[in-house]
Amino acid sequence: MRNQSDSLPLTISKRQNGYAIVYDLEQNSIDGKNIYEYNEILVPTLDQETIAHKIIEERYSIPKQIEVMIEYLINGDNDQWANYISYINYAKSLARSIINED
Numbered sequence: 001m002r003n004q005s006d007s008l009p010l011t012i013s014k015r016q017n018g019y020a021i022v023y024d025l026e027q028n029s030i031d032g033k034n035i036y037e038y039n040e041i042l043v044p045t046l047d048q049e050t051i052a053h054k055i056i057e058e059r060y061s062i063p064k065q066i067e068v069m070i071e072y073l074i075n076g077d078n079d080q081w082a083n084y085i086s087y088i089n090y091a092k093s094l095a096r097s098i099i100n101e102d
Contacts, residue, residue, distance in 0.1 A: 017044065
């Protein structure tokens with residue numbers, strides 16, 4: 001989910017039931033004021049696989065993932081499949097870098 005803040009958010013912050021992870025952070029200037037836009041997920045533990053899975057789910061819901069996979073199985077390679085696989089690789093790489101920053 002895309003969020004906005006006028007202060008720089010922490011990449012990882014402890015929450016009551018786990019952790020908030022901030023990713024895809026962008027800094028913009030609106031009327032001379034810095035605004036930070038970012039995606040944020042909530043995870044129960046700082047586990048690389050859990051973080052990657054949650055990032056993927058933010059873009060591709062489980063029903064959407066199933067739809068993409070069925071389309072691939074029926075019709076083979078297509079742009080939607082290539083984009084999905086690319087995003088999975090991105091999420092895994094991002095999760096790895098987030099864990100290594102901690």
